[in-house]
Amino acid sequence: MRKRIARAAAVYAVTAILLVPIVWMLTTSVRPPLEYVSDSISLIPSLVTLEHYRELIRGDVLGKAWNSLVVAVGTMALALAAGFPAAYALVRIRFPRKLDLAFLMFVLLVKLTPPISLAIPLYQVLRSLGLLDTLLGLIIVYQVYALPFAIWMLLGFVRDVPVEYEEAAMIDGASLLRRLGSIVLPLMAPGLIATSIFVAILSWNEFAYALLFIQSPDKFTLPTFIATLITEDETFWGKLSAVGLLASLPILVMVGAVQKGLTRGFSGGLK
Amino acid sequence: MHRNSTSLALALLAPSLVLFLALTIYPLARVFALSLFATDYGFEDALFVGTENYVDLVQHRFFRTAAWNTLVFAILATLSEVGIGLVLALLVSGRIPGGRFVVPALLMPYVLSTMVVTAIWRAWFHYDFGYLNNVLRATGLPAVEWLFDPDIAMLSLVLVDAWQTAPLAFLIILAGLQAVPDELYEAASVDGAGAVPVFLHITLPLLTPYLFLCALLRSVDAFKIFDKVYALTGGGPGQATETLSMYVYRLGFRFFDVGGASAAAIIMVVISGLLALVYASRLLDRKE
Known part of the structure; x- marks a missing residue:
């Protein structure tokens, strides 16, 4: 005792x-x-x-928060729109065993590739598409990490939807879209939400690509905005703390919302 | 279900494949091609130099320092994070009052954005007014130059990384501990085994796969470190905390030696690919 x-x-x-x-x-x-x-x-x-908060608002912190939000929502939407069909296909359709495995290995390899090692060609790709220094460009390059992560996580959730339900609906003549819309997606809703939140957090916190691909201060996201405050080498600690808190609150709220999904997400990724 | 479904599979996989092709395969191929040229941007006016960029890098003192620093950082960060995670998990694993509030509280540093973490520690490391030195002075100890002493700056980075990510190690190891069947401990206590032998002969062997996985995950991440170095030390003082990611950034985006930076990037990809192979083989072992 x-x-x-x-x-x-x-x-x-x-x-x-x-x-x-x-x-x-x-x-x-x-x-x-x-x-x-x-x-x-x-x-x-x-x-x-509250002077630090007031000063931040004068420094357009809300604009940076808005940029972060736009990028997070965009990244999430694109990752799910591309990742869900892929995860569904990988689980439901019998691939030659090796192809399935090769795809998963590829997803893993991308997950482990250092972001900076792709930065130079991605910079050139964005430039040739005219998407350098745009939030849309950032949303696209974030797929390098968001998409494999989303697929990896969604695989577990698709597996949890009993295939019998779909087979029954198929016998009744339901098309693929119909089955996805009325059976698979509703049953997977918690998993989709958890995956969206994880992808949104990933994007909200990302720094390296935001630093390299965005130059105009009015398009900075919160992490690059914070970095400029840090490296100015003055003791703006009140301002830094205030913006740190503002940047952390949405994440704490979102993590709180999916706390149960948190462990599920990790095990889904490891299984 | 879905026999004859190659075309359906392709249609479902197409968006992802296009993104992978444009954002990963093509860039990897391009960065490899660029690494064979002397160039400051693309292939126009580029001079084919074969493996010269690689030879230059390996001979270059700065590159070797960056590689060595990355290795030192990865080892120190991984060891301290797995160590702290293990101690925390062992402390929390037994039932304690209020335990269900402790786990989320311990996870807080991990969910903060890296730049926010960096902002806090940048202030804490300040020599004159930083919180760490204030605490040291209050207890009568001498203040430390956390970021500007070449012998200490690397350890300061490890400290920040450990503070932020030891919670992840803790979470994984805790899951491992909870998977140890209670009967094993009961049997051991019936046999009168002490706490240390129980830990060494029952807990530790069963925990090894989790510790290994954790160490692998952390070392892969530590190997990529960029954000914290960029905003805390900028690679300095001198070259003391220059890591490979920082080196590639500087070479490619500050000095516009795109060929050299691409070669360094390819070296990084090969190393992380090897780590990925170890990781993948472990995961597959677990599956079987």
Whole structure:
């Protein structure tokens, strides 16, 4: 019993220590600059101010958030539109065993390829399509990672839809589109939502391609906007914390919404 | 179901295949082709140089430093993340009051955007007013130049990476621990086995596949590291934290040595391809 209490205490202590940076971000975002640029280790502000948030809004943070949102939704829509039929085909249609496996290996290989190694040719592809420095271009290059990830995750969810339902509908003469619309997609709804959220988070957080393929500040997404604040080499920590918090909130909400799907997603990917 | 369905399969796979072709296969082929030329952009006015770019790279001190730094970072990050993940998982795995709040709380750093994580730590590493040095000074210890001391900057990057991604290792290892049947522990305690032998002879062997998977996942990710280096150290001081991704970025997008950067990129793809093979063979083993 005493051992259990000691262990619980250790767990709480470690968790608390690991979360200090996040608490620091929370409180720094509402602290006056003179107070955080000091040698104090107190995390509690003596004065609460919203000046950092106001300053951010003047600096068009909402515009960057909007860009991030447009790219996240676009990436998600394209990844699902292309990935769902592929996942369905891979599960339901009997491929020569080796082809099926080869495709999955390819998906895995792409997942593990360093983003920077594709950056030069992707830059040239986007330039020749006239899509450099556009959000649409970003949505397209994000498919490099979003699409394999979506297929990988959707495979597990398609497998969970009993094939018997579809066979029954087929006997009744339902077409493929009909079966997808009235059986497969509704049954897979939770899986589709979980996959969409994961893809959206992936896109929301992406930095390297956003840095390389977007040059105009008014088209920056939140991560590139944050990077410019970081590398300006001044102690804008209140502003940084505030924008960090704004960028994290949607993710925390979305992760909260699919918490159960979280483990399911990982096991779906590993199975 | 669906016999005679080659055309249907193709139709369903077509959008994905087109995207893969345009965004992965073609770029990979192009980057390989570019790596055989001396060029500052494309193939116009490019000079075919065969394997010269590769030979230059291997002989170049900066490239070797970047490769060495990437290896050091990947090993240190993987070891510390799997280690921390294991300790956390062992602590949390027994039933403790409030345990179901602890797991999501521990996962918080992992779900934050890398740039947000980097922003926090950039402030924490500040020499004069950073939180870490404030804590050190408050406890009477000397302050540390976290990002500008060449011997420490790499360790600082490892610290940030570990803080952000040890939670993922924790989650995977925890799943592994929960898969160990309780009967094994009961049998061991009936036999009077102590905690350490139980850990060494029961828990650890059963956990090995999870630890291995975790280490592989983390090393593949650590190998690609770019964001944190870019925004925390810029590869410095000097060359102390220059990694391969940073090197390719600098060569290709700052110095416009597209041929050389492509060769370095191909070397990275080959290394990550080898890691992918190990990973894939492990996954297939698990399947069988």
